[in-house]
Each structure stands twice: as structure tokens, then as C-alpha cells.
Amino acid sequence: MPNKLVAGNWKMHGSLAANAALLGELASGGDLGVACAVCVPYPYLGQARDRLDGTAIALGAQDVSEFGEGAYTGEVSAGMLAEFGCRYAIVGHSERRALFAEDDATVGRKAAAALAARLVPIVCVGETLAERESGETMAVIRRQLDAVAGVLGDEVLGSVVFAYEPVWAIGTGRSASAGQVGEVHGEIRGWLRERCAVADLVPILYGGSVKPGNAAELFAVENVDGGLIGGASLVANDFLAICRAAANAQS
Numbered sequence: 001m002p003n004k005l006v007a008g009n010w011k012m013h014g015s016l017a018a019n020a021a022l023l024g025e026l027a028s029g030g031d032l033g034v035a036c037a038v039c040v041p042y043p044y045l046g047q048a049r050d051r052l053d054g055t056a057i058a059l060g061a062q063d064v065s066e067f068g069e070g071a072y073t074g075e076v077s078a079g080m081l082a083e084f085g086c087r088y089a090i091v092g093h094s095e096r097r098a099l100f101a102e103d104d105a106t107v108g109r110k111a112a113a114a115l116a117a118r119l120v121p122i123v124c125v126g127e128t129l130a131e132r133e134s135g136e137t138m139a140v141i142r143r144q145l146d147a148v149a150g151v152l153g154d155e156v157l158g159s160v161v162f163a164y165e166p167v168w169a170i171g172t173g174r175s176a177s178a179g180q181v182g183e184v185h186g187e188i189r190g191w192l193r194e195r196c197a198v199a200d201l202v203p204i205l206y207g208g209s210v211k212p213g214n215a216a217e218l219f220a221v222e223n224v225d226g227g228l229i230g231g232a233s234l235v236a237n238d239f240l241a242i243c244r245a246a247a248n249a250q251s
């Protein structure tokens with residue numbers, strides 16, 4: 001079983017003043033006994049790096065360019081993120097897929113760009129409500145996973161973190177049930193085992209309305225190796241409580 005990881009995805013929230021307060025509270029949480037990270041908006045990477053330096057909380061970005069360098073106005077490369085101390089880059093979040101037209105192959109190329117700069121890509125997959133209701137959940141997730149493996153090659157899948165985020169559970173307050181999460185995570189583990197010798201060591205996070213009240217139950221599910229936390233990562237006490245739930249589930 002991999003060690004658990006809890007990553008906060010701040011999305012497009014924050015300000016210098018609000019971040020200073022949030023980061024300060026997180027930093028004073030001490031060693032939480034579990035790997036944790038915050039994925040902040042690009043302009044705040046420097047602020048977060050400086051404030052989290054010397055703490056156990058790692059830094060991540062919410063996206064990364066598929067390109068290394070050049071005339072790509074508005075893009076941010078993996079090398080730039082690495083220079084700012086990032087360890088992680090989320091790729092393929094459903095909001096990027098749905099709102100910014102990122103397709104499966106683009107997500108794969110972004111994961112490859114992250115790995116090339118020694119970042120750990122957190123590759124998000126997940127089905128919409130319509131896809132779940134029409135029985136397509138695993139077909140959609142396999143298609144998303146296959147596209148990433150197709151670009152990366154099976155041999156590097158052991159360097160990736162995966163996150164199952166059902167679109168209908170994101171920001172809705174309606175988490176997937178432990179049974180639903182266990183079923184999909186088991187399928188993702190099986191998909192990894194078909195391809196990768198270290199499949200059992202690859203973290204598979206769950207994301208979608210994880211809160212202090214449901215974290216323990218979700219983290220106890222087999223093949224759930226932590227969480228990708230949206231709204232609750234903006235509230236220091238909630239994020240710290242979720243990290244502690246992951247630590248408890250690990251021990």
C-alpha cells in the first residue's frame with residue numbers, strides 16, 4: 001500500500017492576504033504524519049514556497065503546459081514550476097477538460113511534460129453524471145487512463161499519482177459513496193496491474209466533496225491512497241483535519 005497523500009486544490013481562489021493567513025495556519029499544523037501538498041494558483045507559487053519552506057507541506061500547481069519552452073503565450077512550463085519548488089502538477093482536472101477543451105491526449109502530453117521536469121503529475125480521471133447513469137463509468141475512465149499510458153508508456157506509470165474525481169461529486173457536497181469509490185479504485189488498480197510492476201505502490205487519490213466528516217470513511221476504503229481536496233482545502237482546520245484522517249487511516 002502506498003503512503004497516503006492529501007493534496008489541496010485551491011482552484012482560482014486566494015489573495016496575498018488570504019493566502020498568508022491560510023498558509024500560516026497550515027504551517028503551524030506541524031508534522032501531520034502523512035504526505036500533504038497544496039496546489040495553488042500560479043502567481044502565488046512564490047508566496048507559498050516561501051511560507052511553506054521548512055514545513056512538511058509540499059507545493060504543487062493546478063496545471064502545466066505540454067510544451068517545454070517557446071512562443072506559447074499564457075502557458076507555464078514544468079521547468080518553471082520546478083524552479084518555484086513544485087513537486088506536483090495536477091493534469092486533466094475535469095474543469096480543464098470541460099471548460100478549456102483539454103482532450104485525453106493533451107492530458108497525456110501534460111503528464112509527460114511534468115515528468116520530464118521531475119514533477120509528479122496528479123492525473124485526474126472521472127465520469128460525468130450522465131456517463132455514470134448510462135453505465136459508462138469504467139469505459140470513460142479506461143479511455144482516459146489508456147490515453148495517458150499511450151503517451152507516457154507503461155514503464156513510467158509508477159511515477160504518476162492518479163486521482164479519481166467523479167465530476168458529479170466535485171463542489172456539489174455530494175461525495176461518491178464508499179462503495180462507488182472502492183469499485184472504481186479497484187478497477188484503476190487492476191488497470192495498473194496489467195501494465196506496471198509497481199502497480200500496488202502507485203497512489204490513487206479520491207476527490208469530490210471530501211470533508212472532515214467523510215474523510216475517515218473514504219480513506220478507509222481499499223485502494224484509496226488519499227484525497228484531492230477542493231473547497232475544504234481553503235479552510236485550514238478542515239484541511240488539517242482531513243490530513244489527520246489520512247494519517248489515522250495509514251497507521
Ligand SMILES: O=C(CO)COP(=O)(O)O
Nearest residue numbers: 009170171208209230231
Ligand atoms: O475538484 C476537486 C479537487 O480537485 C474537488 O473539489 P471539492 O472538494 O470542492 O468537491
